[in-house]
Amino acid sequence: MSHHIVAAENLCYSYPDGTQALQGVSFHISHGESVALIGANGAGKSTLLLHLNGYLTPREGRVRIGDFPLTRSTRDAVRRSVGMVFQNPDDQLFMPTVREDVAFGPLNLGLPSAEVEERVCEALRKVDARHLIDRPPYRLSTGEKRRVSIAAVLAMSPDILVLDEPTTGLDPRSRRQLIELLLSFTHTKIVATHDLDLVMDVCERSLVIHEGRILADGKTEEIFSDEALLARSHLxxxxxxQGCPVCGGTSSGKQKIG
Ligand SMILES: Nc1ncnc2c1ncn2[C@@H]1O[C@H](COP(=O)(O)OP(=O)(O)OP(=O)(O)O)[C@@H](O)[C@H]1O
Ligand SMILES: [Mg+2]
Structure with a gap:
């Protein structure tokens, strides 16, 4: 794929019980951009991400990934290109051992077993989970499962990385390592998260979603300085x-005077 573009045009989606989760979502993400998807609980973030590799099919509208409009016939190719870390690691980990879970994708790509083993070890090393390789995933702690599910996606060498709440359950050191990892991933990445400090560190652009609609799409720093927008989208x-309650300063070094 030449350009790792992710585009959505007028996506509408209702769950079978009638909940309208997306109501006309459009955006265009260019090659190499790092974009946050932010919004309150239930805003539609996970639903939107699940459209980006065809886990959900819109009732209306379309998705385009690189050169492919996402359809039933291009879905497998798209899934090789878009690496998706699910919000709930239990949706991603289902094999008897961590090694088999992380190897699952590369084996499906038809890679030789020596390369698969190399990719498994490298991906686990990147998330500091090499020591978990022989453990059953269902016995891991929440944060360990999260790290293994990220490794399972990294092992596929995706062109586009899509992560749904990747820092939930991570301890501060693991969170910092993940931020560094994301900063080193130079391809397109899209991160749905409530960790707005991570957004500041990693994403130059943010999409704000509220009740299934995009309320704002722009530079992260501009979005975070728009108090009315933050209030309207429950962020x-x-x-x-936020000012220090004692001195009024922020960690960016600005001080309230007077
Ligand atoms: N399987 C489902 N069936 C019916 N409604 C659903 C289902 N999954 C999600 N929803 C609803 O769709 C809307 C969007 O949910 P979604 O999970 O996309 O939100 P989210 O922004 O990811 O929230 P969170 O921050 O809590 O992860 C919500 O109203 C939610 O209740
Ligand atoms: Mg979600």
Whole structure:
């Protein structure tokens, strides 16, 4: 794929019980962009991400990934290109051992077993989970499962990385390592998260979603300085931008005077 573009045009989706989760979502993400998808609980973030590799099919509208409009016939090719880390690691890990789970994707790509083993070890090393390789995934802690599910996607060498709440359950050191990993991934990435400080560190652009609609699409710093928009979309400023209750300063070094 030459350009790792992700585009959505007027996506509408209702769950079988009638809940309208997406109501006309459109955006265009260019090759190499790092984009956050932010919004309150139930805003539609996971539903939107699940459209990007065909886990859900829109009632109306379309998705385009690189050169492919996402259809039933291009879905397998798209899934090789879009690596998706699910919100719930239990949706992703289903093999008897961590090694088999992380090897599952590369084996499906038809890679030789020596290369698969190399990819498994490298991906687990990147998320500091090499020591878990022989463990059954269902016995891991929440944060360990999260790291293994990220490794399972990295092992596929995706062109586009899509992560749904990747820092949930991670301890501060693992979170910092993940941020560094994301910064080193130079291809297109889309991150749905409530970790707005991660957004500040990793994503130059943010999409704000509220009740299934995109309320704003722009530079992260501009979005976080728009208090009316944050209030309307039930978001709060990242901690970094909130004033210190004692001195009034922020961790960006600005001080309230007077
Ligand atoms: N399987 C389902 N059946 C019916 N409604 C659903 C289903 N999954 C999600 N929804 C509803 O669709 C809407 C969007 O949910 P979604 O999971 O996309 O939100 P989200 O932004 O990812 O929230 P969170 O921050 O809690 O992860 C919500 O109203 C939710 O209740
Ligand atoms: Mg979600």
């Amino acid at each position: 709060e400023k990242p901690l970094k931008l």
